[in-house]
Amino acid sequence: MSSKLGTAVVTGASSGIGAVYADRLGARGYDLLLVARRVERLEKLAADLRSKYGVHVEVVGADLGKASDLEQFADRLRGDEHVTLLVNNAGLAYMTPSAELSAAKAQEQINVNVTALVQLSLAVLPRFVAKNAGTLINISSVLSIFAMPLSTTYSGTKAFVTLFTQGLQQEVKDTKIRIQAVLPASTATEIWDVAGIGGHGVLDPATVMSTEACVDAALAGLDAGELITFPSLEDGALWSHLEQARLAIPAAVNTRIPASRYTSRV
Numbered sequence: 379m380s381s382k383l384g385t386a387v388v389t390g391a392s393s394g395i396g397a398v399y400a401d402r403l404g405a406r407g408y409d410l411l412l413v414a415r416r417v418e419r420l421e422k423l424a425a426d427l428r429s430k431y432g433v434h435v436e437v438v439g440a441d442l443g444k445a446s447d448l449e450q451f452a453d454r455l456r457g458d459e460h461v462t463l464l465v466n467n468a469g470l471a472y473m474t475p476s477a478e479l480s481a482a483k484a485q486e487q488i489n490v491n492v493t494a495l496v497q498l499s500l501a502v503l504p505r506f507v508a509k510n511a512g513t514l515i516n517i518s519s520v521l522s523i524f525a526m527p528l529s530t531t532y533s534g535t536k537a538f539v540t541l542f543t544q545g546l547q548q549e550v551k552d553t554k555i556r557i558q559a560v561l562p563a564s565t566a567t568e569i570w571d572v573a574g575i576g577g578h579g580v581l582d583p584a585t586v587m588s589t590e591a592c593v594d595a596a597l598a599g600l601d602a603g604e605l606i607t608f609p610s611l612e613d614g615a616l617w618s619h620l621e622q623a624r625l626a627i628p629a630a631v632n633t634r635i636p637a638s639r640y641t642s643r644v
């Protein structure tokens with residue numbers, strides 16, 4: 379018997395935020411399709427979730443940064459009519475000054491954080507549109523709205539995720555499809571080990587959220603119908619002001635006339 383809610387796909391479920399999404403979505407009664415490279419970790423989580431929640435859990439080992447694996451997994455999603463929810467969570471960050479970042483490491487971030495997220499979003503979207511139903515959650519970052527000297531490429535990838543997600547939201551605004559971008563701040567995961575800065579232990583503990591708190595807040599935001607969720611932003615008006623200013627630009631620029639500061643001579 380498959381779940382009435384359908385199957386939730388979680389990319390990067392082998393650790394951190396993705397593993398907690400898998401747990402919470404299993405608890406809600408979704409069947410699960412979990413993907414990452416470290417299959418033994420996925421298998422362990424899958425066994426745990428099957429016994430805790432009695433849901434079906436399937437595990438796929440894939441390197442979403444590799445075109446062949448990504449294509450195969452995207453094909454799998456295109457052909458699976460049970461998929462009703464996708465969390466595009468897999469991601470990585472190399473916190474390195476750009477002059478010291480290898481081309482390969484820059485590309486790896488782009489492949490996983492951007493290319494995989496786009497291809498998998500596009501794989502599920504046609505069915506969501508046809509059914510006028512479905513949920514897409516894209517994990518971005520607060521670093522999508524600013525870059526630190528160490529995060530330039532990572533911030534660039536996440537800026538793409540936020541704007542791509544906002545574009546999709548515009549496209550489906552008159553449907554029942556839910557599309558959310560989640561912008562966590564520092565969260566206690568292994569991403570900080572991969573980042574090359576010595577793990578999240580080097581950060582001020584007062585600034586680092588637990589994975590459970592992050593995902594529970596993000597899901598509360600989803601349930602409340604939020605399009606953009608900052609799990610740790612207390613003053614939501616800050617984001618509203620930024621959006622208001624951002625969205626005032628398109629109307630203000632379509633004037634045909636160069637701005638006076640570029641034409642007037644003193």
Ligand SMILES: NC(=O)c1ccc[n+]([C@@H]2O[C@H](COP(=O)([O-])OP(=O)(O)OC[C@H]3O[C@@H](n4cnc5c(N)ncnc54)[C@H](OP(=O)(O)O)[C@@H]3O)[C@@H](O)[C@H]2O)c1
Nearest residue numbers: 390392393394395414415416442468469564565567568569
């Ligand atoms: N932690 C934070 O402070 C923070 C803040 C803002 C946003 N985020 C975002 O949150 C998301 C989850 O990260 P996390 O913090 O939970 O880090 P994490 O614990 O390192 O988890 C990252 C997940 O992505 C998977 N992944 C990485 N490269 C992959 C690849 N080539 N193919 C398939 N899966 C891959 C990893 O699995 P395998 O290694 O097994 O493949 C792992 O399951 C990321 O998109 C990250 O950018 C994190």
